[in-house]
Amino acid sequence: MQIPYAVEAVSLSKSVVSNDTTLPILTGLNLAVPPGERLAIIGSSGSGKSTLLGLLAGLDTATSGKVLITGEDIGQMDEDGRAAMRARTMGFVFQSFQLLGSLTAFENVMLPLQLAGRADAHAIAMAALESVGLATRATHYPKQLSGGEQQRVAIARAFAAKPAILFADEPTGNLDVTTGEAIIKLLFDLNAQSGTTLVLVTHDMQLAKRCQRVLSLQHGVLHEINLADQAAGAH
Numbered sequence: 001m002q003i004p005y006a007v008e009a010v011s012l013s014k015s016v017v018s019n020d021t022t023l024p025i026l027t028g029l030n031l032a033v034p035p036g037e038r039l040a041i042i043g044s045s046g047s048g049k050s051t052l053l054g055l056l057a058g059l060d061t062a063t064s065g066k067v068l069i070t071g072e073d074i075g076q077m078d079e080d081g082r083a084a085m086r087a088r089t090m091g092f093v094f095q096s097f098q099l100l101g102s103l104t105a106f107e108n109v110m111l112p113l114q115l116a117g118r119a120d121a122h123a124i125a126m127a128a129l130e131s132v133g134l135a136t137r138a139t140h141y142p143k144q145l146s147g148g149e150q151q152r153v154a155i156a157r158a159f160a161a162k163p164a165i166l167f168a169d170e171p172t173g174n175l176d177v178t179t180g181e182a183i184i185k186l187l188f189d190l191n192a193q194s195g196t197t198l199v200l201v202t203h204d205m206q207l208a209k210r211c212q213r214v215l216s217l218q219h220g221v222l223h224e225i226n227l228a229d230q231a232a233g234a235h
Contacts, residue, residue, distance in 0.1 A: 041200070042201075105142070
């Protein structure tokens with residue numbers, strides 16, 4: 001029996017209407033990500049990378065085509081069904097951290113676990129914070145944390161429930177170079193430990209090269225980038 005792809009897009013298109021004009025963002029895009037793969041999708045600002053990630057995660061709906069997560073067509077689900085699928089199989093790390101300001105670091109990590117009905121939410125959340133080196137900052141609120149610390153909390157939250165798939169959207173976009181390096185090392189270390197499928201969206205080619213495969217999004221279509229050629233060109 002063939003194992004389904006972790007993430008699959010089939011003839012995926014997305015258009016938006018602006019001033020009575022239809023603007024295509026993605027056109028007939030196809031993508032297949034095997035379980036456990038680390039995939040980077042690169043592209044310039046405005047190329048549709050974040051739109052694609054939103055479609056793959058079921059946060060947005062396609063104009064046409066379909067998205068399958070572990071073989072299930074999320075387009076056939078209602079919003080509650082997609083939310084349940086996200087809670088069950090996905091973790092997210094965003095450029096803007098997306099922490100709730102009224103909750104402590106610990107509470108931000110624990111909330112999704114509680115919503116998923118995990119009886120051991122408290123212990124898992126604390127272990128997740130320890131794994132990113134923030135056990136001593138558990139009672140601090142986001143505004144009391146640096147940008148790098150906030151992103152570490154977001155990574156702890158993303159990995160806490162041991163998701164099958166992790167989506168990361170420009171995870172170092174709001175961080176300085178040194179902090180960004182530390183965050184990327186943490187992200188890839190945790191990913192290696194957990195065997196998660198990673199779909200990373202970035203404009204940073206150096207970051208993208210740390211993945212097993214790199215695709216470039218241009219004019220709404222994905223193109224494979226040969227990393228061996230990239231390496232040869234650098235010498």
